[in-house]
Amino acid sequence: MVISLNPMANASSKRIASANETALKNLELGLLIVNSLSPLLRFFLSLVTSRSFIPRKFVIFLHVVLVGGSIVTWRWFKTVGTPSRAGSGVRVGADLGGKGVIELGWDLIYMTWICTLGSAILGDWVWWLSLLIPAFASYKLFSTIRPILAMFLPGIFGPKNPQAQAQQQQAQGNAAATGGEDRPESKRQAKLKARMERGDKRVQQVQVQRNR
Incomplete structure (x- = not known):
């Protein structure tokens, strides 16, 4: 969406731009806090308990993949959610509070935060919760394409009766x-x-x- 640079700019576009700016600031702060607090908690608990400070290789792999995915998602949010100039006007960014792929991106970030802090406090078993991410993504994808499948296979994907x-x-x-x-x-x-x-x-x- 492109709006002209004048005081009568669309109120909805201004609301989206303001909400996106707040969401990106909170996201950046959350990424900094979670990824700084997690190793500190691990180190402290390794001193007072018998838990090892360094997790297993598989947990390290999951941590790197999901944290890397969260950072990539944050950069993508910043790209699509920040207003940019478009000729004589301003192109309003996508609504970061929307549904679809953006919603899945937030789910990835929040679940990564939960697993990162949860594993530092409770143990590495918390990373099993990361399996909810592909499960939920598959469900959302199926819900999106089911009407299309029902057109070609109504007996399987259509109404029950x-x-x-x-x-x-x-x-x-x-x-x-x-x-x-x-x-x-x-x-x-x-x-x-x-x-x-x-x-x-x-x-x-x-x-x-x-x-x-």
């Missing part, structure tokens, strides 16, 4: 159109109907009086 669902909606619409006349009869009405079928004279007399 579209015919039954359509019939139910049609029945509800008919009931609403007739003012609720299709509602099931009450127990009293069912008993009176049964008596009439058996030829109960009292019920027949009441029915005759109503007809009059």
Whole structure:
């Protein structure tokens, strides 16, 4: 989105630019605090407990990969979320509070922070929580492409029973159109109907009086 440089700039664009600036500052501060505090906590706990200061190689690998991914995501957020000049106007950055890929980027950063600090305090087993990142990403990706898959494979990715669902909606619409006349009869009405079928004279007399 490109806006002109004048006092009447779009209020929504200004709000997005301000929110992005705040989010990027908090993100930079969070990256600094988490990655500085984690080794300090590990060192302190290695002195007071039997835990080793240096984690296992696999944990180091996960830490490097996820922290590196967080830094790359931060740089990408800074690129797409910062306003830039575009000719005679300003190109407003993408909303960093949006959904889709941006939301997955935040999930990666937050889960990395949780695993980094959690493993420093509780132990290296906390890094198993990092498996939630690809699991959630796969779920979001499937939710995004499911409507497309349903177009080609409706029997697998479509509604469970579209015919039954359509019939139910049609029945509800008919009931609403007739003012609720299709509602099931009450127990009293069912008993009176049964008596009439058996030829109960009292019920027949009441029915005759109503007809009059």
